[in-house]
Amino acid sequence: MTLTSDPARAGAVDPDDLASNTTGSTPLSDLVGARLSRRSVLAGGMLAAAGFLTTSLVSPPAAQAAPGGGRGGGGARGLLGFPAVGPSTDDVVHVPAGYTARVLIPWGTPITGSYPAFVPGTPGEPGGDAGGNTAAQQAEQVGMHHDGMTYFPLGNGRQVSERGLLVLNHEYTDEFYLHTGGHTAGYRPTTAEGVRKSQAAHGVSVVEIERRRSGEWVPVRSRRNRRITATTDMAFSGPAAGHPLVRTAADPGGRTPLGTINNCGNGETPWGTYLTCEENFNGYFRVDGTLAPADAALVERYGVGGDRNGWAAHDSRFVVTPDDPNEPNRFGWVVEIDPFDPRSTPVKRTALGRLKHEDATVHVTKGGRVVVYMGDDQVFEYLYKFVSRDNWRSMEARGRSPLDEGTLYVARFEADGRGTWIPLVHGQGPLTAANGFADQGAVLVNTRQAATLVGATPMDRPEWTAVDPRTGTAYLTLTNNTERTAPDAANPRAANPWGHIIRWDEQDGDHTATRFTWDVFLLAGPGGGVDGSTVAADDAFGSPDGLWLDPDGRAWIQTDGTQPGAANNQMLAADPTRTGADGAPEVRRFLTGPRQSEITGIAMTPDQRTLFVNVQHPGEDGRSVWPAEDGLATPRSATVVITKDDGGVIGT
Secondary structure, eight states: OOOTTOGGGTTSOOGGGSOOOOOOSOOHHHHHHHHHHHHSEEETTEEEOOTTSOSOSSOOOGGGGOOOSSTTOOGGGOSOOSOOOOOOOSSSOBOOTTEEEEEESOTTOBOSTTOOOOOOOOTTOOSSSOSSSOHHHHTTBOOSSEEEEEEEEOSSGGGGGTEEEEEEEEOOOOHHHHSOTTOOTTOOOOSHHHHHHHHHTSEEEEEEEEEOTTSOEEEOOOTTOEEEOTTOBOEEESTTTTOGGGOOSSOTTSOOOBOOOSEEEEEEOTTSOEEEEEOSGGGGOEEOSOOOHHHHHHHHHHTOOOOTTOGGGTOGGGEEBTTBOOGGGGOSOEEEEOTTOTTOOOEEEGGGOOSOBOOOEEEEOTTSEEEEEEEBOSEEEOEEEEEEEEEHHHHHHTTOOTTTSEEEEEEEEOTTSEEEEEEOOTTSTTOSGGGTOOSHHHHHHTHHHHHHHTTOOOEEOEEEEEEOTTTOOEEEEEOOBTTOOOOBTTBSSSOBSSOEEEEEEEGGGOTTOSEEEEEEEEEOBSBTTBTTOOSOGGGOBOOEEEEEEOTTOOEEEEEOSOOGGGOOOEEEEEEEEEEOTTSOEEEEEEEEOOTTOEEEEEEEOTTSOEEEEEEEOTTTTSOOOTTOGGGOOSOOOEEEEEEETTSOOTTO
16 A cells, blocks of 8 residues: 555655665565566667566457456456556546446445444534544444455355455545544544544444345445454464563553554455454554664664554553553554454464565465465565465364464565575574574564565565466565666666566465566556556556456456556556467556545455455545545545446456
8 A cells, every 4th residue: 555645744755665674685676677687678778578578568459358268258368358448537436338336335334333324524624623423433334444355255156146244454544534624634633532533443344235136235234244443352363472572561461452453455264254464553653762772673673653643642552662662563463353253353363474464365275275475565575475384174173273373484586587485483594592583473573674684585565465266376566666766787677666566486386385486477657668667558557556366367456656647546457368479468457546546455256246346545635525425525435346237247
């Protein structure tokens, strides 16, 4: 995600674009350049993409991409059967001809408790935290700024695609909309009630939804509906549970953390639970006093400080002091939630490491072991994977969580297209007490430092991961890296303002392997080779972020950040199976969002005939009224439900 206009930092640089990693390891940007230089030709400052790059330079017309064989099309005619939409600066959502997009569960939709109606702040209202719903009411409504999302089917047969639980993250808040329309960007709550409301708008929503005979999807009143917020009781599990580094004055045992914040991407386990990822937790804290050297180093490496939401003034949990420095260490985890049991306690799974988790893609190996791929969203940070110790069914049967026992790895990429997964295990290599790692719990709380010490490859803001369900090929979006400005002989771009996508295959198709081969999937940008981009000019895009491969292998790419031509953010589809004469598969734009919004989060019903996509922070600086539901002018994040007018499979 990109907080280009976070209220407390209006006009400031996105902190994800500022490096806190001072490693001397070769960054992925240089390795990509070296890889390209070996397999492509530089002519006149333009990159002529070779066959290993995977977007066509000329998008074929829709008629050439009609669906072929298989459930969702494909075959000789390719996977993309929809007409591309053009770039947009409109304050609406555009989808291809033959498709319909409807708004579902915008911020403030009542889903539990007393089901309070959404009440926006009054434009022009004087200062203070008055206006709109109360904190208690917000805790019974859908949260703010929708992000990662999963659809969990309910029922049997056809019902599974007509009724289910939609579970979605709420990444952060625009306080000036949350409290009253009279405030401006940069406003922070000034009362305890205002802080409680802000905390209630964070977290996760579990909403039961159903498809009516008219085809419209609606939320329903259900005992399963639930809000999980910044103040929900949680538990720690895994090697760092109870560790001295996660103990606080309020929780001296270090086992009962409170709440989850800055929930970005997500994952889904084969045993039916939801994984929510804590990303930019660092900015919620205020640091008071001079910390001990070890605590100060931990704070600095994760960028803790800033108090961007103003919580510290009314919630001492978010004040870091020399006597109580560990609350930040209780965030930055992957949290597991049982969406079917509203009484269950969410669990922070520490074996998956502590970082700015962008998402957690779960893949099951042929032997039944669980692999979780994860990106750490900041410039010059790393790509990780976790491998469970045993077959997940066997572990579950023995009452052991597959996410508590296993090995966490970090990736090292080599210029020749090979790579290594390096284990982050106490006692192996430099991860010893002599280097500041007393035990495995310390390795996991200090995941970034451990990854740097073993020589992981710094990357250009690693974001969402995805795995092709047909081939097992894994993908990673890299949004951009504006910190790098100097080109070299191995790097055809002076900087990477547009981002790119890489992919890799694990050795022998085994996702538990420690070796892999990698290549570049595409280089984003203005298209047609400008700035080294390898996409067609008609389908130009920048800042790839969200990523998902559907059951037929379409790669859905969502953007968050600067777009060519100052266009709105968008969602595109790529067909890795359909290549042109240059060996490059096609990319086609499927959706454009309203003004100042991010396109993020994606889920689909099992029959592939309903697609759910989230629109986050429309009008974050005031230049949108989307979705204008019920005549309201307050912009609201919302889920968009997309269906094909002929009832067919999405994308065909």
